[in-house]
Amino acid sequence: MATDIGPPDYRTMLPEIIKKNYGQWKYHEILKPGFLKHVAENGDAVYTIRAGSPRLLSVDKVRDICDVADKYCDGHLRFTSRHNVEFLLADESKLEALAKEINEKLGFPIGGTGTCLSNIVHTQGWIHCHTPATDASGIVKALMDELYDYFVSEKLPAKMRISLACCGNMCAAIHCSDISVVGVHTAPPTKIDDKNFSTWCEVPTTLASCPTGAIRRYPEAKSVRIDEEKCMYCGNCYTVCPALPIASKETDGIAIFVGGKVSSNRTSPKLSKLAIPFIPNNPPRWPEVVSAVKNIVEVYAKNARKGERMGDWIERITWPTFFKLTGIPFTMKHIDNFTGALTTYNRSAHIKF
């Protein structure tokens, strides 16, 4: 049995046109939403069509994708870091026919380039995770249905990345997206399983897992208790100790953060900041979350300058103006009382009246 062979060498996976011009690319242009043209020093061009996928694919769907790539792309394709499929080919004349098959045979939209909305990076949610505060794929589907036009056409001032994580673990690391949709718990883990605590959990590890020191020993039951006043519902204790379940239909829901980015383009990368602290879960289509996100997208699209990312726009207009324009109420919860305290306060006399 072979072990530690590692992934296949990427060089064995590259299309001929890529192999030939590897490292020799000169410039690119976006022909239209979802259509890229990269030109090499020697004049060779490779065309790319980017298609949005639901990330979760049946093997039969993957085979359908392969059929299309066999027909048009000599049996090669790639995926992007944001769950899109990219079909690459050297023959420009085949582009329209390929696009038609992507739309009709695969049912995938084409777009997500330039100032289009990109596909939503997301986590597993109720489909396959044990710690989520919400589902992932369902909200993403509902959001992308509503924001579909922004994916297939360039209607935004700059690129926009929406991401979703189903709990604060944030395995999709979405904390620096233009809009981050995050599952949150809003109540402490009070249904402590005393019976199983001593077999499932270690007291020191459980105590140490709490960032606010809210967990106390409870020797009477060989278990622990939570100081509810101190708990910030992060769920870290549940991750190390299954006897401290925190998920709850009534108190789990969604928080929305805005204005983050990872690129150093023009301004420094930024973390996303809290816009809406809590929206209850409302499956299957989370209409309140969808309309809240759409509102933010539309206000941004209407007001930001060309080339201005969400966070750059908000910094220019100031946060009070962002809350005024979006109609989102500002609450006590927006003021950080954890590790961002003080440094995130307005330490200037810059105030608009």
Add this chain to the structure above:
Amino acid sequence: MSEDKTPKLDELEKGPWPSFVTEIKRAGKKKASANDLLKQLELSYTDGVTHWKHGGVVGVRGYGCGTIGRYSDSPDKFPNVAAFHTFRVNHPSGWFYTTKALRQICDIWEKYGSGLTNFHGSTGDIILLGAPTENLQPCFDALTGEAGFDLGGAASDLRTPSCCVGAARCEFACIDTTDLCNDLTQTFQDYIHRPHWGYKFKIKISGCPNDCIASIGRSDMPIIGTWRDALRIDQDAVREYVDSGLDIVSEVVSQCPTEALEWDAKGKKLNLKPEECVRCMYCLSRMPKAIRPGLDKGATIMIGGKAPLVRGPRLGWVLVPFMKMEPPYTELKDLLEKIWDWWDENGKTRERVSELIERLGIQEFLKAMDLPPLPEMVAEPRTNAFIF
């Protein structure tokens, strides 16, 4: 049968965006486990909580990571997903595939698992979603033996490194991201497959400061391509942009964050003050035909990016402003080993490297790394007088 109905999830088959529910149903035509997954998910949509139990240790011979145990909390109702474990399969650098390779994975997964996949998971792996315990070893044997794929990282190990498309299809790539990613992945197989440390460590590689792989937020060590000499400007191409309607002053020159550009309207020439340029990528991204990175290329090595759990989210910060990035990447690998040794020696369970640096102090860290303090490492120097 009424319990087979999924009215809530059926709602998610409506609308223009492709539906994951349709995918689960399609897999369900062949696989009972996919059907049970759908039914259990419908129950979650009613109950408002997950129906997966906490954890469970599963694995394949010789490996400590790469499979994730998952058990239903309602095995009586959903017997076909009673045990429904995940494989993380390490993707080829840059996520390039031949259809032959993908079809092989599909055939294996149809034989041993649910027929459901993610292309891809958040860390970059191919996710094979759901197999019973007894199928893990034969499925792994087929993946490595027949298809030539191996497992990626999970748990307290080196997670699967990932990178942007890089030199394969991007003119901005200042380093060969796909080669570096592949090299690190192969070099550190042991760290990926066995849990060596107190917590996870992530490496992500972007070819330029646009950071399409989101390394600065999503990895303990972001590696970002850059250049030391001046931008290359093709004045003919600049004039083409201007002649075709680009307002170069308002859209490019005045947007430069450090005022490194000047437009000579008379001579129709874009002048650069190279000493002012901070390599933010703005002008290149606006005028890719006219402006290119310099020729003295390498990478900025950063440290400390991570998601919020548990002391809050962190962006990576500068550790080495510039490092040449040529195979066999010895300097980088030595630095990684040094960081891992220090973190392994000092870190607590579930403490990411940036949290350890915060706890023990950056000075301790830099001394241990034998790295000199540099002004490029800080946004500003300290503001308190407690100089120690």
